[in-house]
Amino acid sequence: MKLSFRSSALCTATVAGLLVLTACGKKEEQQNNAPAAASTAPAAPAAAPAATTPAAAGTAAAAATPAAPAPATQPATAPAAPAAAADTLKVGSVTLGSAVGSDKKVSKEKTTFSPSEKTIYASVATEGTTAGATLNAKWTYQDGETTTTVSDISQSISTDGPAVTTFKIQNPNEWPEGKYKVTISLNGQAVGNEAFEIKKK
Template sequence: MKLSLRSSALATATVAGLLVLTACGKKDEQQNAPAAASTAPAAAATAPAHAATAPVVPAATTTAAAAPAAQPTAPAAPAAASESLKVESVTLGNAVGNDKKVAKAKTTFTPNEKTIYASVATDGTSAGATLNAKWTFQDGETATTVSDISQSISTDGPAVTTFKVQNPNEWPEGKYKVVVSLNGQAVGNESFEVKKK
């Protein structure tokens, strides 16, 4: 019984090999048929049920069936290209307008200015990027984090995102810095100073 199943699988593989060669237009190369048959039994030995019951598919159909498998990789390129957001500028000030832009850019603030804004101008397209603003106080060699704020943005073109830090008391005099990151990578920074007039 095992011998007849193996003989049947070998015969099926041989016929399949001949059909494939015929479909490719290689009728004259009959010496290649045994090579196809000799490799097919190894496949039949690992999966005998498939070799005995699998339908014979012409090579042209096999090529057409392989094409849809390649299609899912094509939309991946536009998806990667659609995430092309970049930070154009970071502007500091003590007030913003309805357009979220800093009304008057400045890099020096007084200790009693309660709120400091950073307007981050971006351009490009994103379905959900993360902008982060990390505000630090520069005390000599060390930097102390004042605030670390993230916002998720979705845009298709130029946009402005506003960050702010507030202090109900007076700001300590000294040098400060805000570093803006896009999806975890630093893309801009702005230094500023707090001092009495």
């Protein structure tokens, strides 16, 4: 009986020791797994942003805001050029003859010429002004139903008042007898004509 009791007591003591050790291991494990205690010390305040000086703020604002576009410069208006004087040139008269003076005017007007007269003139008197115009003289010969152009010549003129322009036709031989006409045009428009005749006296 004594031996049995001792053995039971020993076993009991052994089991109790194991339980104590197990309990101790769990306690240590719980202590190790426990979350770390939160620090009660207040967190250090975050560093305050550096104060922006007025100059820097002004620069930042200028960079952020696009500059207003400069007002468009209106092109300087050139003074209007004075209007050119309108042409007022008009043909006044057409005079025929066989000679002209230094003033370009026919010295003796006539409408009948002999076949032997080598040169026949037409003085064209104009009135008004022009910066540049073209006078034309077309000389023709009428032979029955046929009209033949003897000469067709133009002259440019520029004048600010009355002027005389002279045209002529020449023939080293005798002129055929018959009816002739000179037609005067101003800038392509017929403005007058003068008929004449060549015949033997």
